[in-house]
Amino acid sequence: MQRINDDEIFFENIPLYGSNIVTKGSRGLGGEIYFNISDIDFFGGNVNSTETIAGKEVYSLNKSNVYKFNKRNLLEYMDSIKNEFILNLFYDYKKFTRNSDKWKMIDEDGWKYRREEIEHASNLEFDMYLKKSTLDRGFIGCNSSDIYSLVVAYTLIPNYTELRILRTNENGHNCYTFLMSLKSSVDFVSEFNQEFEEEVEDKRGVNREALLNDAYNRGGKPGKSRVNTTVFNRDPVIAAAVKERANGQCDLCGQPAPFNNANGFPYLEEHHLVRLADGGDDSIDNAVALCPNCHRKMHVVNDERDTETLKKRILVYVNAMNKE
Known part of the structure; x- marks a missing residue:
C-alpha cells in the first residue's frame, strides 16, 4: 500500500496483499487486503478504538463513511480479465458445479455471471471493516456484502491488478471509491x-x-x-x-x-x-x-x-x- 496523497492510496499487485480466490481444500474466504496501520487515518479509523463485528475484533470506523465500487470502472476491469476465465488455466482453484455456486466458478459462464450482476446492480456500496492483525498491518474486509464478495473474494484477480482507493466528500460524508485496473489497461x-x-x-x-x-x-x-x-x-x-x-x-x-x-x-x-x-x-x-x-x-x-x-x-x- 502506498499513500499517494491525503485522499488517495494505491495497491499494486493485489494478490500479494492476500486477495486470492479460495484454493482447493480451503474453508476460508479470500478478499482480505493488507493495509498499513500507520495509514488508518485515511479510512477515518482509530487504532485506540475497537469493536466486534461477527466475532471479529476490528478498528472502529465512522458510521457515516460510504464505501463503493464504480460501475463503469468495474465493468472495464471485468472485460480486461475475461481471458483469465475463458482460458481456465487455474487448475488449483476450487471448481464449483452446483447452480447456487455459479458466481464462484472460474470459467466463461462464471465471468458472464459476475459481469451481469455488476451491470444490473443498482447499488455498488458495501459494508467495509478494518480487521486487527499485527501492530504494523491490518486487513480490509467486508461483512455480508454480495458485491464485495463477487468482485474481490470470489473473482480471480491476476497478479498485475492495481487498486486505487479515492476519498471524496459527498454531502458531508467521506466516500471511498475502489477502482481496479490492470497495468496494461487504458486509464x-x-x-x-x-x-x-x-x-x-x-x-x-x-x-x-x-x-x-x-x-x-x-x-x-x-x-x-x-x-x-x-x-x-x-x-x-x-x-x-x-x-x-x-x-x-x-x-x-x-x-x-x-x-x-x-x-x-x-x-x-x-x-x-x-x-x-x-x-x-x-x-x-x-x-x-x-x-x-x-x-x-x-x-x-x-x-x-x-x-x-x-x-x-x-x-x-x-x-x-x-x-x-
Whole structure:
C-alpha cells in the first residue's frame, strides 16, 4: 500500500496483499487486503478504538463513511480479465458445479455471471471493516456484502491488478471509491505525459486569439501508440487552447486554478467529455479545462449533471467564437 496523497492510496499487485480466490481444500474466504496501520487515518479509523463485528475484533470506523465500487470502472476491469476465465488455466482453484455456486466458478459462464450482476446492480456500496492483525498491518474486509464478495473474494484477480482507493466528500460524508485496473489497461492517467505537457506549455502565452483560431481548425480522432499501454497522441495546440480559453478558471466549479505551474500559467487539466478511449474526438468542442479536484471528480463520480454543465459551457465558448 502506498499513500499517494491525503485522499488517495494505491495497491499494486493485489494478490500479494492476500486477495486470492479460495484454493482447493480451503474453508476460508479470500478478499482480505493488507493495509498499513500507520495509514488508518485515511479510512477515518482509530487504532485506540475497537469493536466486534461477527466475532471479529476490528478498528472502529465512522458510521457515516460510504464505501463503493464504480460501475463503469468495474465493468472495464471485468472485460480486461475475461481471458483469465475463458482460458481456465487455474487448475488449483476450487471448481464449483452446483447452480447456487455459479458466481464462484472460474470459467466463461462464471465471468458472464459476475459481469451481469455488476451491470444490473443498482447499488455498488458495501459494508467495509478494518480487521486487527499485527501492530504494523491490518486487513480490509467486508461483512455480508454480495458485491464485495463477487468482485474481490470470489473473482480471480491476476497478479498485475492495481487498486486505487479515492476519498471524496459527498454531502458531508467521506466516500471511498475502489477502482481496479490492470497495468496494461487504458486509464485517464495514461493520457498525460511530461513531454506532451511541455509541448502544450510552449503553445501558451504567445497569442491567445491566434491559438484559439488554430485549435478550431483542428480536431478529430487521435492516433495511438502502443507501448505497455495504449497512449493517445493528443494535439498540444488543442490542449493549450482549451486551457487558455478557460482564462485561469475551472470550467466546472468556476474557481481560479489552485496554483500556477513552473511557467507561471494557471494550472488546469484538459478533460475530454467523451473519453478518447470511448472514441471521443480530440477537439476543442470535446474538451474543457478543469482544476485537479473537478477532473478527479469527473472520472470518479461521473455525475451526468456535471457533464451537462460542461456541455453548456462549451456551447457558450462556441457561440462566442462564432460571433467574432
